[in-house]
Amino acid sequence: MAQGILQIALFCALIVAIVPLLGGHMARVFRGERTFLDPLSGRLERGTYRLLGVGGRGGRWEPDPQDWKAYARSVLLFSAAGWLLLFVILRTQSLHPLNHGDFRSAPWDVTFNTVSSFVTNTNWQFYGGETTMTYVSQAVGLTVQNFVSAAVGLAVAVALIRALAGRRVPTAGDPDAGAAAGTIGNFWQDLTRAITHVLLPIAFVAALVLVTQGVLQTLGATAHGVARGPVASQEAIKELGTNGGGFFNVNAAHPFENPTAFSNLLEMLLILAIPASLTMTYGRMVGSRRQGWAVFGAMSLLFLVSVAVVFAAERHGTPAQTIAGLHGVNLEGKELRNGSTMSALFTAVTTVTSCGAVNSAFESMTGLGGLVPMVNLGYGESVFGGVGTGLYTMLMYVLLAVFIGGLMVGRTPEFLGKKIEAKEIKLVSLGILVTPLLVLLGSGLALATKYGAPSIYATGPQGFSETFYAYLSQANNNGSAFAGYTGFLQPDAGNAGSNGVTFADVIGGLVMLAGRFVPILIVLALAGSLAGKRAAPVGAGTLRTDTGTFAGLLIGVVVLIGALTFFPALLLGPVVQGLTDHLF
Amino acid sequence: MPMPLPKEVLTAVRAMVVLTVLLGLAYPAVVTGVAQLTMPDRANGSFIASDGQVTGSRLLGVAPTLDTGKQDDNGDPVTAPDPSFFQPRPSATGYATDTSYFSNRGPNSDTARQFYKEEAAAYLALNAPTSPGLTVGKIPIDAVTTSGSGVDPEISKANAAIQARRVAAARGLPPAQVAALVRKHSRGRFLGVFGEPGVNVPELNRSLRNLEATS
Numbered sequence: 001m002a003q004g005i006l007q008i009a010l011f012c013a014l015i016v017a018i019v020p021l022l023g024g025h026m027a028r029v030f031r032g033e034r035t036f037l038d039p040l041s042g043r044l045e046r047g048t049y050r051l052l053g054v055g056g057r058g059g060r061w062e063p064d065p066q067d068w069k070a071y072a073r074s075v076l077l078f079s080a081a082g083w084l085l086l087f088v089i090l091r092t093q094s095l096h097p098l099n100h101g102d103f104r105s106a107p108w109d110v111t112f113n114t115v116s117s118f119v120t121n122t123n124w125q126f127y128g129g130e131t132t133m134t135y136v137s138q139a140v141g142l143t144v145q146n147f148v149s150a151a152v153g154l155a156v157a158v159a160l161i162r163a164l165a166g167r168r169v170p171t172a173g174d175p176d177a178g179a180a181a182g183t184i185g186n187f188w189q190d191l192t193r194a195i196t197h198v199l200l201p202i203a204f205v206a207a208l209v210l211v212t213q214g215v216l217q218t219l220g221a222t223a224h225g226v227a228r229g230p231v232a233s234q235e236a237i238k239e240l241g242t243n244g245g246g247f248f249n250v251n252a253a254h255p256f257e258n259p260t261a262f263s264n265l266l267e268m269l270l271i272l273a274i275p276a277s278l279t280m281t282y283g284r285m286v287g288s289r290r291q292g293w294a295v296f297g298a299m300s301l302l303f304l305v306s307v308a309v310v311f312a313a314e315r316h317g318t319p320a321q322t323i324a325g326l327h328g329v330n331l332e333g334k335e336l337r338n339g340s341t342m343s344a345l346f347t348a349v350t351t352v353t354s355c356g357a358v359n360s361a362f363e364s365m366t367g368l369g370g371l372v373p374m375v376n377l378g379y380g381e382s383v384f385g386g387v388g389t390g391l392y393t394m395l396m397y398v399l400l401a402v403f404i405g406g407l408m409v410g411r412t413p414e415f416l417g418k419k420i421e422a423k424e425i426k427l428v429s430l431g432i433l434v435t436p437l438l439v440l441l442g443s444g445l446a447l448a449t450k451y452g453a454p455s456i457y458a459t460g461p462q463g464f465s466e467t468f469y470a471y472l473s474q475a476n477n478n479g480s481a482f483a484g485y486t487g488f489l490q491p492d493a494g495n496a497g498s499n500g501v502t503f504a505d506v507i508g509g510l511v512m513l514a515g516r517f518v519p520i521l522i523v524l525a526l527a528g529s530l531a532g533k534r535a536a537p538v539g540a541g542t543l544r545t546d547t548g549t550f551a552g553l554l555i556g557v558v559v560l561i562g563a564l565t566f567f568p569a570l571l572l573g574p575v576v577q578g579l580t581d582h583l584f
Numbered sequence: 585m586p587m588p589l590p591k592e593v594l595t596a597v598r599a600m601v602v603l604t605v606l607l608g609l610a611y612p613a614v615v616t617g618v619a620q621l622t623m624p625d626r627a628n629g630s631f632i633a634s635d636g637q638v639t640g641s642r643l644l645g646v647a648p649t650l651d652t653g654k655q656d657d658n659g660d661p662v663t664a665p666d667p668s669f670f671q672p673r674p675s676a677t678g679y680a681t682d683t684s685y686f687s688n689r690g691p692n693s694d695t696a697r698q699f700y701k702e703e704a705a706a707y708l709a710l711n712a713p714t715s716p717g718l719t720v721g722k723i724p725i726d727a728v729t730t731s732g733s734g735v736d737p738e739i740s741k742a743n744a745a746i747q748a749r750r751v752a753a754a755r756g757l758p759p760a761q762v763a764a765l766v767r768k769h770s771r772g773r774f775l776g777v778f779g780e781p782g783v784n785v786p787e788l789n790r791s792l793r794n795l796e797a798t799s
């Protein structure tokens with residue numbers, strides 16, 4: 001017990017140490033300032049501009065800041081181009097070089113689901129990587145989307161921060177020109193700098209560190225019956241970009257993805273690093289670190305509660321184990337080197353963020369333990385959340401909390417000096433409600449019609465949990481699974497003779513696309529609306545948003561909305577199982 | 585001034601191509617190059633060999649089996665765990681090294697209960713003769729639950745201690761000698777804090793093979 005708590009406490013201390021460092025670095029990156037990485041990253045950045053055809057002499061580029069509509073158009077065009085390219089790559093597997101296993105392409109519906117999954121930073125996987133994906137698909141297709149989908153999330157979050165900060169964008173001439181014109185930055189610049197100054201340098205170092213632990217990095221074919229591939233380069237960005245799509249079917253439970261206690265620790269840190277640090281980036285860019293710490297504090301508290309519950313739950317065996325006469329922790333579907341503690345912590349880390357990588361089987365957790373990932377997803381990925389997506393979701397909750405607080409004290413709500421009016425609150429309400437709506441529509445359709453049945457593996461309440469979790473995970477762009485739920489039937493490796501479950505694949509793909517791009521459009525519209533507003537000086541009656549009290553109010557709003565939306569569904573699945581020893 | 589639409593479509597396509605070359609070709613290639621030059625053994629699968637023959641990977645736990653001479657309904661040979669080697673944790677995949685999946689046994693699953701009963705009975709049948717007093721309730725939990733990967737290379741120290749007595753008896757070795765091998769391939773927590781201690785089964789079994797070779 002004490003040993004487990006010590007592990008968790010030290011992990012949290014490491015996160016708190018990373019936040020100001022990485023958060024500060026990202027603030028400099030997105031303000032367009034020089035960073036210590038400039039000798040290498042700056043060169044890559046300028047080279048990218050030159051190849052994009054926008055850079056001038058030496059690749060230097062002073063981009064025009066975009067208003068929200070132009071920014072949104074760039075996001076959508078870029079994501080559409082990425083979707084099409086990935087679709088082409090995955091549909092042409094039989095032509096790929098280094099296709100050692102002669103893998104064909106998966107059925108079209110599975111490809112639709114997979115492509116939508118990776119472009120939306122979800123990484124929901126109906127397929128098993130080592131038996132269906134060529135090295136080219138993994139590295140040139142999926143790894144690239146792991147980078148760029150994370151970078152898009154970062155860019156959108158930074159655009160919202162700029163709108164709130166009301167600063168000029170980094171490159172405009174006049175200090176107030178940007179804000180006055182309602183501009184929120186330039187997408188192509190944000191995208192490029194996110195990759196060259198943040199994601200790529202960290203992923204490169206992390207990949208090599210993972211190889212020292214035994215993570216594979218080879219282009220060689222299966223040898224001695226062992227499936228292999230370029231794993232480390234994908235593993236590093238899969239965690240850092242909160243993508244979560246494993247090279248292997250069992251994800252980070254596989255010894256070749258996550259071989260040691262050290263690699264496990266590193267991977268958990270990579271998952272939380274950017275989402276947690278962005279709170280500090282936000283604090284710095286709006287000119288008050290306390291604002292950042294308040295958001296970080298609210299997120300941390302919700303995170304700690306979920307860690308405590310799943311940690312305590314997995315220290316006990318499941319009813320099936322107890323009735324069979326066994327004693328000990330729940331190790332079903334877990335790896336010994338991680339044990340119940342590091343499996344529980346990884347579960348909390350990967351579900352508060354929208355990562356969705358797993359180092360143990362969610363389906364085999366205790367009822368109460370399995371409740372934790374569901375509740376975390378029910379918060380709408382606002383507790384740390386995905387790279388970028390988490391912060392902008394939480395900032396929508398912040399605006400809602402400010403609005404509710406304003407109603408309580410009877411003043412026009414304002415946030416960071418900017419008046420929050422009907423238009424903003426309408427956008428926030430839509431932005432917060434669209435994801436739950438997708439979850440309930442998707443799982444409702446799957447459970448109420450006959451089309452959902454072929455995907456369900458378990459009987460009883462567990463079958464419900466699988467289905468509900470599938471749409472919860474896809475709508476929130478998380479990607480973890482109660483893995484009994486299937487959309488792909490594959491008799492042999494290599495996709496020959498395989499079939500997709502079209503309903504699950506197509507509905508899931510649409511849910512992921514809507515769960516990603518509808519909130520992004522709403523957030524950018526919100527940014528556009530806020531960017532044009534004048535900031536009033538702080539007065540005596542201003543509701544302070546950098547205090548513990550406000551963090552408490554924020555937690556209340558997040559929990560209340562999650563509970564009101566998902567309580568009935570949670571009762572039907574994991575709560576039933578947590579309360580009974582009955583076997584199904 | 586925003587870019588005109590056709591120009592921006594072109595920029596989006598160019599960006600995907602440029603970033604694919606950087607992140608999908610250059611980045612994995614450089615990581616592969618550095619890894620293959622500086623740590624080829626680990627980058628290629630941590631294979632271990634005894635007597636010049638590759639016996640598996642240090643990171644993949646595969647069960648050593650004996651041929652029983654019988655055949656199942658499909659005509660495939662029926663195997664049994666080899667008592668003279670250490671056995672890894674149960675596997676949902678039959679210790680497959682080219683594919684992986686979870687058991688996906690739910691917490692309140694009756695088939696899971698049935699599975700645990702069978703696994704416990706098998707573990708007792710194998711180990712109770714050399715560990716008198718071993719009962720279902722005393723079996724280390726890692727020995728009867730399936731691992732996440734199906735190829736967990738490690739077992740708990742308690743599990744290894746029980747199996748060490750069986751291995752020693754099966755080989756006619758002094759128990760102290762096998763216990764010393766277990767200690768040699770035991771690993772503590774990372775920095776004394778993170779993860780769970782364990783014993784590496786593939787390395788332990790390689791040491792046993794090497795003993796055979798030298799004796």
